[in-house]
Amino acid sequence: MRSLFKNSKSRGSDSGDIYEELLLAHLEALYAFALRLTRNQHAAEDLVQEAALKALKAFGKLREKERFKSWIFQILRNIFLDQHSSRSAESLEDLQESDLIDGESLLVERLLNEEISDALDHLPGDYRVVLCLSDVEGFAQKEISEILGCPIGTVGSRLYRGRALLRRKLIRLRRKGSQEGKS
């Protein structure tokens, strides 16, 4: 990959070199986010490539280079939304009061990574995106609100409800597992 950089450095501008360095630094996170959005390797690759090429064209307009990560995440997310706007949005599962405040223990330590990952992948899109940006990528709520173009209160609300949904999915999974174990 570095050899590619060298080739491009010899003929590109300094701005292009900086872009490639920044992209490389955040490529894994960008790809993981795309994968969470699309839940498909090829679709994620296409999404990352489209976002990366679009970002390259617009890179000159990005004044604060330290905002690169949230900026390119925003581009990727917008492309994803454009591509999926015609498809019906995933219906948000209604949360019940009991889901939000139930006292049933999740026994987090007994959960398998695959179970958590699978439950995360099956959250409705809006919640999945906010949870990934916050809990996986470590973006602050303000940054997430910029990436998603929604009020910061909406981000907080989606985070709270998304975590509650994730918890419910995992509890159901655990119940199902224990029932299967009994039978």
Added chain:
Amino acid sequence: MNCREAQEVLAGSFPSAVDQQQLQAQEHVRGCERCQSRLQEDMQLRSRVRDLAREKPSAEFKEKLFTEISRLRWQKTARERRFQFRLAATAVITLVLLAVGTLWYVHRSPSNLVDYLVEDHQENLPGRFMTMSSSPADIERWFDGKLDFPVHVRMVRGAELVGARLCRVENTQAALVFYRCRSNLISWFIFPQKGLRTSSDTAPTVSVARGYSVIQWNDKGLTHAVVSELESGELLAMLALK
């Protein structure tokens, strides 16, 4: 404040929540074992989510992506270079055109000057002379102090000195001396050579415009131009330039 409200405030659902609400939520959690255990478990779950192994992009994909980026950058650079080349070419063409135009303006044929002189000659009527004298010395005295260059009035063989006046040749002050030969008027223009679109030759050049003979030559930084309806050969002989 109930469990749900407390948990929502602490989760940041209400960024505008005032400190008092935060304090109330914290106070509720301190006294509520269910909330404590729930928040503890949420933190554990968040930690597990954060630690989930990320699927990394394949090396093939990375290579394909950066190859595509390199190609795009190359195209962009080539486009920029093409634009710069066009810009430079336009600038060079403009400069060349300007230079050619300037050279043409400076060195263009003095035919326009000839026309100008002939026109001036045509408009000369005896009544417009500023000074009337047949004495070269008198006329030279009259010019003295009026022009930035000395005027040496010569005699023209076979012609009679009539008078003189000041005139302008292409915005340059000039001396105009008149002679008469038979019924023909001869106008002798004298003006500084520098800055005017005149021939640089010191040898006399003869041209004809609108039926008038025009003879021009340069001498000691001054251009002399003689205009008359007389035939150019005769005029050259009269001026002793043959």
